[in-house]
Amino acid sequence: MNQGVVFAIIYPAMPKGIVVHKYGGTSVGTPEKIKNVARRVQKVKALGYDVVVVVSAMGQTTDELIDLMHKITEDPHPREYDQLISTGEQVSAALLAMALMEIGMPSISLTGGQAGVVTEDIYKKARIKEIRLTRIKEELKEGKVVVVTGFQGIDSKGDIITIGRGGSDTSAVAIAAALKAEVCDIYTDVDGVYTADPRIEPSARKLKYISYEEMLELASLGAQVLHPRSVECASIYGITIHLRSSLNDNEGTYIKSAKEVDKLEKKEVVRGIALDENIAKVGILNVPDKPGTAAKLFGALAIEKINVDMIVQSIHSGGSQADMAFTVDRVDMKKAVAVTQKVANELKATGVISDPEVAKVSLVGIGMVTAAGTAAKMFEVLSKEGINIQMISTSEIKISCVVSRDQGRKAVSVLHKAFGLEK
Amino acid sequence: MNQGVVFAIIYPAMPKGIVVHKYGGTSVGTPEKIKNVARRVQKVKALGYDVVVVVSAMGQTTDELIDLMHKITEDPHPREYDQLISTGEQVSAALLAMALMEIGMPSISLTGGQAGVVTEDIYKKARIKEIRLTRIKEELKEGKVVVVTGFQGIDSKGDIITIGRGGSDTSAVAIAAALKAEVCDIYTDVDGVYTADPRIEPSARKLKYISYEEMLELASLGAQVLHPRSVECASIYGITIHLRSSLNDNEGTYIKSAKEVDKLEKKEVVRGIALDENIAKVGILNVPDKPGTAAKLFGALAIEKINVDMIVQSIHSGGSQADMAFTVDRVDMKKAVAVTQKVANELKATGVISDPEVAKVSLVGIGMVTAAGTAAKMFEVLSKEGINIQMISTSEIKISCVVSRDQGRKAVSVLHKAFGLEK
Numbered sequence: 001m002n003q004g005v006v007f008a009i010i011y012p013a014m015p016k017g018i019v020v021h022k023y024g025g026t027s028v029g030t031p032e033k034i035k036n037v038a039r040r041v042q043k044v045k046a047l048g049y050d051v052v053v054v055v056s057a058m059g060q061t062t063d064e065l066i067d068l069m070h071k072i073t074e075d076p077h078p079r080e081y082d083q084l085i086s087t088g089e090q091v092s093a094a095l096l097a098m099a100l101m102e103i104g105m106p107s108i109s110l111t112g113g114q115a116g117v118v119t120e121d122i123y124k125k126a127r128i129k130e131i132r133l134t135r136i137k138e139e140l141k142e143g144k145v146v147v148v149t150g151f152q153g154i155d156s157k158g159d160i161i162t163i164g165r166g167g168s169d170t171s172a173v174a175i176a177a178a179l180k181a182e183v184c185d186i187y188t189d190v191d192g193v194y195t196a197d198p199r200i201e202p203s204a205r206k207l208k209y210i211s212y213e214e215m216l217e218l219a220s221l222g223a224q225v226l227h228p229r230s231v232e233c234a235s236i237y238g239i240t241i242h243l244r245s246s247l248n249d250n251e252g253t254y255i256k257s258a259k260e261v262d263k264l265e266k267k268e269v270v271r272g273i274a275l276d277e278n279i280a281k282v283g284i285l286n287v288p289d290k291p292g293t294a295a296k297l298f299g300a301l302a303i304e305k306i307n308v309d310m311i312v313q314s315i316h317s318g319g320s321q322a323d324m325a326f327t328v329d330r331v332d333m334k335k336a337v338a339v340t341q342k343v344a345n346e347l348k349a350t351g352v353i354s355d356p357e358v359a360k361v362s363l364v365g366i367g368m369v370t371a372a373g374t375a376a377k378m379f380e381v382l383s384k385e386g387i388n389i390q391m392i393s394t395s396e397i398k399i400s401c402v403v404s405r406d407q408g409r410k411a412v413s414v415l416h417k418a419f420g421l422e423k
Numbered sequence: 424m425n426q427g428v429v430f431a432i433i434y435p436a437m438p439k440g441i442v443v444h445k446y447g448g449t450s451v452g453t454p455e456k457i458k459n460v461a462r463r464v465q466k467v468k469a470l471g472y473d474v475v476v477v478v479s480a481m482g483q484t485t486d487e488l489i490d491l492m493h494k495i496t497e498d499p500h501p502r503e504y505d506q507l508i509s510t511g512e513q514v515s516a517a518l519l520a521m522a523l524m525e526i527g528m529p530s531i532s533l534t535g536g537q538a539g540v541v542t543e544d545i546y547k548k549a550r551i552k553e554i555r556l557t558r559i560k561e562e563l564k565e566g567k568v569v570v571v572t573g574f575q576g577i578d579s580k581g582d583i584i585t586i587g588r589g590g591s592d593t594s595a596v597a598i599a600a601a602l603k604a605e606v607c608d609i610y611t612d613v614d615g616v617y618t619a620d621p622r623i624e625p626s627a628r629k630l631k632y633i634s635y636e637e638m639l640e641l642a643s644l645g646a647q648v649l650h651p652r653s654v655e656c657a658s659i660y661g662i663t664i665h666l667r668s669s670l671n672d673n674e675g676t677y678i679k680s681a682k683e684v685d686k687l688e689k690k691e692v693v694r695g696i697a698l699d700e701n702i703a704k705v706g707i708l709n710v711p712d713k714p715g716t717a718a719k720l721f722g723a724l725a726i727e728k729i730n731v732d733m734i735v736q737s738i739h740s741g742g743s744q745a746d747m748a749f750t751v752d753r754v755d756m757k758k759a760v761a762v763t764q765k766v767a768n769e770l771k772a773t774g775v776i777s778d779p780e781v782a783k784v785s786l787v788g789i790g791m792v793t794a795a796g797t798a799a800k801m802f803e804v805l806s807k808e809g810i811n812i813q814m815i816s817t818s819e820i821k822i823s824c825v826v827s828r829d830q831g832r833k834a835v836s837v838l839h840k841a842f843g844l845e846k
Contacts, residue, residue, distance in 0.1 A: 031494035065514065071454035072518055073525040080524070083532050084517035087510035091488065094507035095495055101503070102496045109506050114581055158537055158558075 016048040018140070018181045022055075022150065022172035026189050027246040028092045029059030031099075037187075037246070038099040041145055045105060050140045052179065054150045054172035055096055057088025078123030082152070082162045086112070089149035089168070097147045108139050109147040113160065117153030117171065125164035127229075128153055128171070131178035148175060166227020173230045177237035184234065185242045190225055192243055192252035193218065195421040196273040200409050203422040207272070208251070209265050211258035217364040217398045218272050231255065258366050269367035269374055270419040275412050276360040277405060279309065280333035281390065283325040284340055286350040289315060294324065297343045304339050306332045310360070310393040310400060325391055327402060330356055358390060359408030362400040363415065369396045381418040387411050439471040441563070441604045445478070445573065445595035449612050450669040451515045452482030454522075460610075460669070461522040464568055468528060473563045475602065477573045477595035478519055480511025501546030505575070505585045509535070512572035512591070520570045531562050532570040536583065540576030540594065548587035550652075551576055551594070554601035571598060589650020596653045600660035607657065608665045613648055615666055615675035616641065618844040619696040623832050626845040630695070631674070632688050634681035640787040640821045641695050654678065681789050692790035692797055693842040698835050699783040700828060702732065703756035704813065706748040707763055709773040712738060717747065720766045727762050729755045733783070733816040733823060748814055750825060753779055781813060782831030785823040786838065792819045804841040810834050 021041060028034050037053070045051050065084055069076055076084075093109035100107035112119075116132030139146045150168025155161050163170060169186055176184035193215065196204040210218075212235035219228045226243060234241050234255065244252025256264075287293050294313070301308055311326045328336045337354045344352050368374050375392075378399055382389060387410065391402035403411055416422065444464060451457050460476070468474050488507055492499055499507075516532035523530035535542075539555030562569045573591025578584050586593060592609055599607035616638065619627040633641075635658035642651045649666060657664050657678065667675025679687075710716050717736070724731055734749045751759045760777045767775050791797050798815075801822055805812060810833065814825035826834055839845065 031491065034495060068454065068514075069518065069521065072457060073521045076521045077524050080517045080520045080532055083520075083534075084514060087513050090510050090513075091491075091507060094503045095492065097503045097506075098492065098496045098499045101500050109503055111506075111583075160534075 018050045018179045019044060020172050020176040020181045020184045021053045022168060022186045023246060024188050025056040025059050027187050028055055034095050034099045037096060038103055042103060042105055045145060052146045052148060052175060054148050054168055054175060055089060055092045056150050056168040058092045061088040079159060082123050082160050085162055086152045086160045089151055093147045093149045100145050105145055106143055107145040107147060111149050112152035113154035115148045119153040119155055119161040119163060121155040124162055126161045128174045131175055133178055166229060169227045169230035170233055173233045173239055176239045183240045183242050185244060187244060187246035188225060191245045191250060196412050196416050200275060200412050201416050205421060207253050209254050209256060209261045210271060211261045211366055212255060213258055213397055214271050214364050214366055215255050218274050267367055270363045270365040272364045273412050273415055274362045275408050277408055278330050279327045279358060279360055280330045280356040281325060281327055281358045281402060282336050282340055283323060283353040284344050284349050285323050286321045287324060287347055289320055289322040293347060300339050300343050301336060304335060306336050310391055312391045357405045358402050359405045360400050360402050361408060361411040362398050364398045366397050375399050381414055382411055385414050441473045441602045442467060443595050443599040443604045443607045444476045445591060445609045446669060447611050448479040448482050450610050451478055457518050457522050460519060461526055465526060465528055468568060474568050475598055476570045477591055477598060478512060478515045479573050479591040481515045484511040502582060505546050505583050508585055509575045509583045512574055516570045516572045523568050528568055529566055530568040530570060534572050535575035536577035538571045542576040542578055542584040542586060544578040547585055549584045551597045554598055556601055589652060592650045592653035593656055596656045596662055599662045606663045606665050608667060610667060610669035611648060614668045614673060619835050619839050623698060623835050624839050628844060630676050632677050632679060632684045633694060634684045634789055635678060636681055636820055637694050637787050637789055638678050641697055690790055693786045693788040695787050696835050696838055697785045698831050700831055701753050702750045702781060702783055703753045703779040704748060704750055704781045704825060705759050705763055706746060706776040707767050707772050708746050709744045710747060710770055712743055712745040716770060723762050723766050724759060727758060729759050733814055735814045780828045781825050782828045783823050783825050784831060784834045785821050787821045789820050798822050804837055805834055808837050
């Protein structure tokens with residue numbers, strides 16, 4: 001291979017297929033950055049691949065549009081919200097197509113609708129139903145780089161629909177899946193997925209591979225590099241996501257099926273550690289332990305649109321009463337306490353407690369399913385360091401502990417070392 | 424009528440039909456102004472009319488997008504230009520729909536494509552071919568105010584197409600024509616059409632009615648209130664345009680067929696006087712007077728995309744040679760002189776002259792067709808004031824004279840008085 005080792009590794013030599021690139025708002029934040037993206041696409045195209053590029057809105061555009069909107073209404077109709085917000089991606093896509101043509105690359109920008117991205121008939125948070133590929137394929141056939149607006153599609157009426165937070169990642173993966181692309185490169189401002197947040201744990205190591213399942217847990221645990229929906233979509237269609245930096249040519253992290261990762265990498269029980277410092281704990285004490293109690297409380301919280309994450313219920317020795325504790329987003333704590341207090345009064349519980357000074361530390365790894373003793377080791381490590389565990393929650397591939405916030409970073413650090421995740 | 428005399432005059436009492444409003448960039452330039460537009464629409468809707476609103480992009484949006492574009496390319500692909508620029512109207516339309524809903528008026532914004540505005544397959548300057556009304560009618564039937572993005576439609580491929588300068592006026596008139604609307608209100612920052620520019624001639628009078636033909640001449644003569652294409656479209660479909668200010672509730676000027684205007688207004692031979700100070704004169708001297716000479720010169724100018732306005736040819740007494748003079752946009756003068764010099768060399772003409780210090784004064788009025796003596800009177804008035812006429816050009820409804828620029832405003836003033844156009 002004479003195209004340089006980086007691309008040789010990233011893209012298999014033969015047969016040349018389609019690759020999908022996705023660039024986030026930071027990567028297309030200025031005209032200069034858009035030109036950089038064009039040059040990057042040019043390199044890949046020069047290797048013989050067809051390239052489809054999915055873009056987000058430029059940097060602050062979406063926030064600016066929302067500010068403008070709030071000067072008119074605090075409660076926009078979701079349809080008009082989508083009609084307004086979707087212009088951001090249309091601008092960046094057209095500019096990127098222009099930048100590509102400026103360096104001699106035939107190119108065309110397509111809105112979600114023009115690209116055949118059909119969604120459910122739900123404004124602001126629809127899911128993609130189907131990608132009608134006719135137009136994209138036609139343009140690729142003519143040798144063009146196809147630039148598609150991320151984050152949006154059209155519904156059955158032809159209305160513009162946005163697909164919610166992290167939508168551009170999902171657009172890119174869905175288009176990659178429909179096109180049976182070789183790989184979906186998601187460019188961002190981080191280098192890849194690390195064993196822990198490198199800002200917290202300097203010895204954190206970049207993972208070369210990670211499974212969809214592990215990535216899903218990490219994504220929803222505060223490692224905000226990829227939106228969970230895009231990972232879910234990739235896992236359903238078996239699309240390899242390559243999460244990498246738009247600032248250099250380094251390889252990032254490949255997200256693949258557990259089976260493939262298993263073949264490629266030596267087995268490690270724990271693959272990564274996530275820290276979520278944006279949570280608060282709420283507890284309700286001495287609730288009569290009878291059917292319907294939990295439903296009543298969490299139903300009331302759901303009505304108020306408060307997302308509840310961990311839930312722990314402990315039964316008192318007597319057996320007729322229980323304590324319940326749960327975690328919510330920190331910003332929702334006050335509201336959650338009010339709702340809980342109301343329910344507590346109705347249930348004749350003896351009190352409501354809350355604590356915003358907590359954090360959640362989680363170990364993630366597919367190997368945990370079969371490797372017993374991981375939880376025990378975690379508890380032991382934390383205990384040795386004098387870190388008190390306030391709540392515990394486990395799933396097949398993760399163990400989460402709520403600890404005092406001022407001990408959260410220390411917990412990450414000692415666990416990182418104890419489970420051998422250093423460089 | 425208890426709704427107030429202004430609306431009683433503007434909208435016939437029965438039957439209630441559809442009215443189309445068009446608001447330019449200045450009228451929707453800020454969130455506050457958008458709210459004002461919403462309140463204005465509310466008043467009309469309260470009278471029982473269905474309202475379709477056509478909007479331009481907010482104030483400086485289009486220029487900002489063009490600036491951004493120029494940081495990437497000086498020569499954008501026209502398709503991508505349209506894809507980029509069309510977002511401006513999408514933003515203002517969505518915001519207006521939100522503002523309407525905010526004051527309790529059901530509303531929906533539609534892009535050109537959603538509204539069924541189908542254009543020719545030509546980027547940047549297509550003409551509207553057809554308005555497919557299904558969606559607009561559906562939404563009106565549901566009681567909604569329909570806000571349509573001006574200046575754009577889609578072509579046969581579903582690509583976004585803009586329709587060139589003044590496009591939003593044309594969109595509004597075309598939609599009014601398709602809907603058989605009662606009237607198309609075009610809101611702008613002037614009060615209506617005046618007998619002369621009020622900044623030049625303080626005694627200028629606002630015209631209550633003017634014919635399409637007269638408006639067309641005035642529009643192309645520097646009275647930049649309405650784009651000629653919109654007037655042309657209105658004349659073809661017999662749509663009444665009401666040109667008025669978005670700053671007050673005053674009646675503006677109704678633009679109707681000459682026949683209707685004739686019924687409504689006492690006959691005046693001269694209806695308005697236009698002044699164009701943005702021209703320059705170029706002359707070529709002693710050209711051999713043989714077939715093909717003019718074609719050669721104006722062909723060469725056309726190739727360089729120089730628009731030529733007036734052309735005057737004078738034959739010398741001998742008969743074998745002629746002088747030719749023509750006017751161009753002032754910014755094009757240098758280029759025009761260079762082209763003309765080249766042709767002059769080939770034709771062995773004796774010289775090329777030019778003068779940027781000229782202006783064109785024009786009388787416009789449908790009555791001129793039948794009223795002899797208007798031209799003679801014009802020349803006499805100018806001569807009495809010591810204003811020398813350098814070129815003359817006439818059509819059925821207008822007479823234009825090129826004079827020294829420093830005498831242009833004086834010419835307007837004396838003609839305004841002589842033809843009895845004062846308040």
